[in-house]
Amino acid sequence: EVQLVESGGGLVQPGMSLRLSCAASGFIFDDYAMHWVRQTPGKGLEWVSGITWNSGTIAYADALEGRFTISRDNAKNSLYLQMNSLRAEDTALYYCAKDHYSSSWYSLDFWGQGTLVTVSS
Amino acid sequence: QSVLTQPPSVSGAPGQRVTISCTGSSSNIGAGNDVHWYQQVPGTAPKLLIYGNYNRPSGVPDRFSGAKSGTSASLAITGLQAEDEADYYCQSNDSSLRGSCVFGTGTKVTVL
Numbered sequence: 001e002v003q004l005v006e007s008g009g010g011l012v013q014p015g016m017s018l019r020l021s022c023a024a025s026g027f028i029f030d031d032y033a034m035h036w037v038r039q040t041p042g043k044g045l046e047w048v049s050g051i052t053w054n055s056g057t058i059a060y061a062d063a064l065e066g067r068f069t070i071s072r073d074n075a076k077n078s079l080y081l082q083m084n085s086l087r088a089e090d091t092a093l094y095y096c097a098k099d100h101y102s103s104s105w106y107s108l109d110f111w112g113q114g115t116l117v118t119v120s121s
Numbered sequence: 122q123s124v125l126t127q128p129p130s131v132s133g134a135p136g137q138r139v140t141i142s143c144t145g146s147s148s149n150i151g152a153g154n155d156v157h158w159y160q161q162v163p164g165t166a167p168k169l170l171i172y173g174n175y176n177r178p179s180g181v182p183d184r185f186s187g188a189k190s191g192t193s194a195s196l197a198i199t200g201l202q203a204e205d206e207a208d209y210y211c212q213s214n215d216s217s218l219r220g221s222c223v224f225g226t227g228t229k230v231t232v233l
Contacts, residue, residue: 035222037167037224044123044210044224044225044226044227045159045161045167045210045212045224045227046224047212047221047222047223047224050221050222059219059220059221060221061218061221062218062221095166095167100172104220105214105220105221105222106155106157106172106173107155107157107169107172107173107212108157108159108167108169108212108222109169109172109178110169111166111167111168112166113165113166114166
């Protein structure tokens, strides 16, 4: 059974940093691209970032303005999101999701339950 | 901001058929990128419903069907059931955004 378990969320002050993690199991992690998607409470889905199986291709939503960094450790079956210079508008539930393919963006087949990030003073 | 536009809400009585549109442009759906659909029941994570325009993952009832034409796509739910009440999102890739994934604005389906 595919499982994606996010962690690392919490309450943080504006301008601070936070690192999210996603532990994957139930599939061959390094065979697939992975993504982070966020959802502001009561709002829609927003794609944040994606990374191919070997980290060869990485992409981010333009709105992030270079503040976030996605990475993965295939030996640990883990995906990460380093978030710097956090703003109030980054407050959201952050989901980790598995892509259908390894080297391009396609459909997001499985999703974790999300970890909540709240940016507030 | 979303580049794929969906109606905010649709509704129907049990047993009826409802459709949800997803309108894009020449840089995403119209560029030949496939469209995928997700169902999100309130309080839960999104679940893949349709991939590659019209394909259903294992376990998804055949009451759900997808189609794509030009710069738009649609999701149809036939034989509407109470359990279908949820939010639905389309998703594709956009070449104007360096091939980034883009989601639709989302549609709330209400079963009357």
